[in-house]
Amino acid sequence: MTVYLRQVAAIVRKDLLLEVRTGERLAAMGALTVLVAVLFHFAIDQGLVRMQVLAAGLIWMTILFGGMLGMGRTFEMEREQGAIQGLLTSPVPLDGIYLAKVVSNFVLVTLIEVVALAAYWLFFGFNYGNDLLLLAGVLGVATLGFVAVTTLFAAISAQTNMGQTLLPILIFPLLVPVVIFGVTATGRIFASRPVQEVEGSLYLLAAFTVVALTAGTILFRYVVEE
């Protein structure tokens, strides 16, 4: 078990180190996140609608698009350099590779969420409610589910000639539960509603995340095997 964890940690470390050194994905995701917020400013007539009412939905759509942009490239660098062969033939079990990719993607998307929350606060003065700890919990659980699904499908779309064009078609139908319950929960937290009103959504998000992560861990080996 400790060997397995060390192997996973090694891949996570490699991915994050590459990300720190090149900053490729993070720069693209961060820029997209801020630019989407800018476009929303012009896309919504703020004389008609109060932005705060839409806050949860806007933030979630931004996270989804920004996250998808970066995660579509999860296996890109390995494929371009042929390093995927080395990774697949290494003694790390295939599910370990999947979990490592989930963890490194989770870190990236979490950073994007911080950028998104900051950008929306800066541009629109959004009120994020009183319970920031609960907000972090909801975002964390939902993000893990989002990342678990997207990482698996990034491995699939990387092996097609449609590439990243295919990714949204494959993941959006499956991500609807994340959007429904994520937006409901965060919207209520923003409105400082009592915890009881958030619990139901949080449990459903957790259930989705557990199913997605388990299925991804089991199914990943069939996607990448040679």
Next chain:
Amino acid sequence: MSLARIRWMATVLGVLGVAGVLVLHWLVFFWVGTERTMGIVQRIFYVHVPSAWVTFLAFGITALCGAAYLWLRDERLDWAAQSAAEGGLVFGAIMLTSGPLWAAYAWGTPWTWEPRLTLTLLMWFVFVGYFLVRASAEDRQAGKRMAAVIGVLGALLIPLVHVSVLWFPSLHPQPVVLNVEEGPTLDGDMLITLMIGLLAFTLIFFSVFCLRYGLEHMRYQRAIATREQPRAT
């Protein structure tokens, strides 16, 4: 199973299925009673519910055969999964068109974002993705495996569909046949018509399924024949 046998089965099932559909339409138009509150449009129900049933059945077969294919790697399981998915896509389209036609009158709006509607639409898109991945995979064998993975994941949505219906009281009519507590709440003649609809649609589905399966069988034989030709000459 031999090709001749598959063809024979497809023909028998097809003839029975078409006969069943003819009987169903006669019953729907001339025999079954008109529902009191919804009136004549309620008769769409006898097409909508059987197509929904077949869609779920087909997606179940796709997922099971897909999972079994990943495990056993028997080409026949992949043919079955693919054949069922195509049938499911077609009957899903019938379900998704007949539903709004009925709802436009009964609910006053063709579409609502009710959980069961939403998730069946999404399930349908999952299987559109199923065929896109198959078609665009750089490696055919990988395409089959990846499609199977999508099939299995798509079917994991079906329990979520059901849970979402139970947890969110909504516009969609509650189950009237598989109602555990009170037994079927449909009137006798309506229940008979619905059962015949279910039977007829199921027969047609399996007929198309056999035809499609036979086609894959023939492609496979052809692929083997063309591969062996150079060796023979």
